[in-house]
Amino acid sequence: MNGAGQPIRWSAPPLIANAWLRRSLIAGTVIYVMLALASLDVNWQRLAEGVPRAIRFVSAFFPPDFISRWSDIEAGLLESLTMTLTSTVVGIGLSVPIGVGAARNVAPRWVYFFCRSIIAASRSFQEIIVAIILVALVGFGPLAGFLTLSFATIGFLAKLLAEDIEAIDPSAPEAIRATGASYLQWLNYGIQPQIMPRLIGLSMYRLDINFRESAVIGIVGAGGIGATLNTAIDRYEFDSAAAILLIIIAIVMLSEYSSSWIRRKVQ
Amino acid sequence: MSSHGTTLRLRALSKRYRTGDLALDRVDLDVPAGQVMALIGPSGAGKSTLIRCVNRLVEPTSGSIVLGSTDITGLTPRGLRRARQRMGMIFQEYALVERLTVMENVLSGQLGSVGFWRSYFRRFPEATVRQAFAMLERVGLSDHIDKRADALSGGQRQRVGIARALVQNPEILLVDEPTASLDPKTSRQIMRLVCELCAEHGLAAVINIHDVQLAQLFVQRIVGLRAGRVVFDGPPGELNADVLTEIYGEEDWTASLGGKQAASSAQAALEVEEERLAGLT
Structure with a gap:
């Protein structure tokens, strides 16, 4: 029953039918995420200094003291x-x-x-x-x-x-x-x-x-x-x-x- | 429960849904006491709407519904609840409260006549409980009284539904596609049970049903509905290919009327059927 006119390829219809809308939504999202990441002003030096400070802070929690209070x-x-x-x-x-x-x-x-x-x-x-x-x-x-x-x-x-x-x-x-x-x-x-x-x-x-x-x-x-x-x-x-x-x-x-x-x- | 006279009288009953669909178009119908009547017709013909208008689960748009001597259409909320007690309803998908026990489901038929706190604590009057036990025995569920309804098979669930309707001590049964979710054998058993109980209690019944053959086997009268109008009203024997075409539209009906030679006497068909089923059970 392999009819000559039958298509042989099929793909699921996309979630958003309008191709133009679909592509611009994807492009817009990618651009927004890149801009947002670029706007994060990470101070690497401050971060490096902070690490030992954080370790000191956390280590003050050990050992836990259940008794005195x-x-x-x-x-x-x-x-x-x-x-x-x-x-x-x-x-x-x-x-x-x-x-x-x-x-x-x-x-x-x-x-x-x-x-x-x-x-x-x-x-x-x-x-x-x-x-x-x-x-x-x-x-x-x-x-x-x-x-x-x-x-x-x-x-x-x-x-x-x-x-x-x-x-x-x-x-x-x-x-x-x-x-x-x-x-x-x-x-x-x-x-x-x-x-x-x-x-x-x-x-x-x-x-x-x-x-x-x-x-x-x-x-x-x-x-x-x-x-x-x-x-x-x-x-x-x-x-x-x-x-x-x-x-x-x-x-x-x-x-x-x-x-x-x-x-x-x-x- | 008079043994003569008319139990249910519909006059010019119409229902138009908010969507604009006219589900019932000036239906006149009388159901005499003790008569078991089947309502057949294609999906969307208004069968389900008709029986739901009778107990006003669906509000009719115009026309009158009289049960015994009570005009159903003009009732106060309290009066409507009292009228609903007089009509037992049986549903297509059983409509049991799945998480309650069989007994609670059956006793719920008496909700209209006990107070809230009694029903809340499941303290139903002794007479009601005794009747519920008797009814469960009658439908063959004595061994399942404390089981949850969702633990039962389809046929057993419908028996619970029947017992719930009968415990109301109704004057009429409104039955909506009782066999649509059941296999052929169970369908016959359920139809037989409903019809036997109607005979035992002198009840009238309106049964919506898709299966024309099944209807012919068990009921005394068939009413055909198409697009909200009554297009056929007569004994099962009068149903022929022309009538079915009138109700459902063009189709080859010979198979559906297989029992036609016997159908000249519906009673004969019933007996043949019973003999055959005796071998099955």
Whole structure:
């Protein structure tokens, strides 16, 4: 069946059909990257001087000293863990109704826009900025941290939850609606089972993020292990700082493994 | 559940989608109590729209729908929920809540008559639970009560869907392509089960179905829909090549009407079929 008129070559159609547009985009990107690289004014001499300085700085972290500041570290750690857990629980509690309200397929228009703007507000402020404002509002300490992390959790969890609800398979909810179920029953039977694994997974992930963030916002005065770390660095006690960093890494790794284990279990 | 009279009455029912497509064009249809009716027609003829208009999963544009003596079109949200309880629906892709157990899926048929917290904690009234157990036994799923719905085969899932619809104690079943995702043997078993249950409970049913032969085997009346209009309405025996051409368009229909010699009496065809399947099962 080798017809005479059949073409023998075939290549996949390009992503951008217009050849002129395609070539000028490629050329433009190459030129921009070259210009940008050329504009980086690297001072090689300064870099060479900096290397031993950096080595000295890093070596001050060794050996890590867990002992001399242990009571401070312990207190900071407990504060951080408390802050993490409470803010995650409160954050989830707030995120679930907001997330449901921000899903286009289950909420009326005006609720949708209201909830979306809460999420947008929460997402547009970085944790540190929120922490600075809240420290100014409620004073130094873990309360500011707790409020910051609760607020930040909404932007993360409610947004991803809403997107998950919007992507559900509509057939089961339709069937539940057809039984004469009320709106809340419909959410409970038609929607919730489909998003539950993801909600649990995201919550575990957020717990992990909130712990890491608690270390960061402590630096601007929101309490916890971050405050302890900041104090250690301010006092040039780099060996204690190294101990704190190692503990943070260990806890983050631990929560990483346990959360991925839990996520696998609920699939 | 009166054993005589009309269960469902549609008058000048029209549905125009926002895209401008006229899915239903002034459909008049009466379904007497206890009658199992098949709705056939090509894809896009409005079959699915028609049964979804009945329980207002799709809002009709104009016309009236009367179930028993209730005008469905003019109901408040609460009234609509109560009316939906009286109509059991069975779906093409089963539409089960995959991550819930078989029992939870069946009990969800009673959501309309229990309060939110009872349903939230799965504390359904004893009578409902007893009925659900009985219904699961009737459809042959007694061994799978606590399994998750997504652990079942296609035929088993559709049985759960049937049990869920029956637990509602409906007056009519709205059945949307019940066999489209099933193999031929399971399709027949499911159709037979639906029709038997309708007979046992004196239910009327509107069954959307693609498979004309299957419809002829099991139902008492066939309504053909084309482009939103009723173009055929009669007993299965009256279906012939001309009628099928009228509904679906030009095609060689001899194979689809294979059971035509027996189809003069649909009952005879049913018996032949049952005999053959007895050997299979």
